[in-house]
Amino acid sequence: MSVCSICDCTFDMDAEGGVNGFIGILEVNFCPTCKCGVLDFADQCRPPEQCGKCGAWNDEDDEEKAA
Ligand SMILES: [Zn+2]
Numbered sequence: 001m002s003v004c005s006i007c008d009c010t011f012d013m014d015a016e017g018g019v020n021g022f023i024g025i026l027e028v029n030f031c032p033t034c035k036c037g038v039l040d041f042a043d044q045c046r047p048p049e050q051c052g053k054c055g056a057w058n059d060e061d062d063e064e065k066a067a
Pocket of ligand 1: 004005006007008009030031032033034035
């Protein structure tokens with residue numbers, strides 16, 4: 001069993017998913033929920049990019065989903 005570095009829950013990496021890796025020199029375990037959250041957070045931290053074809057910004061879709 002692994003302990004999530006974010007929420008401290010205990011989870012089974014093989015059965016439930018999640019990820020183990022390093023951020024710099026820090027070893028981290030992310031449970032499936034926090035893994036999703038971290039990926040979503042990283043997405044939000046990216047600067048918006050404009051589509052070369054249609055001119056739409058890639059952050060516009062997210063706003064529509066949230067609304
Ligand atoms: Zn977690």
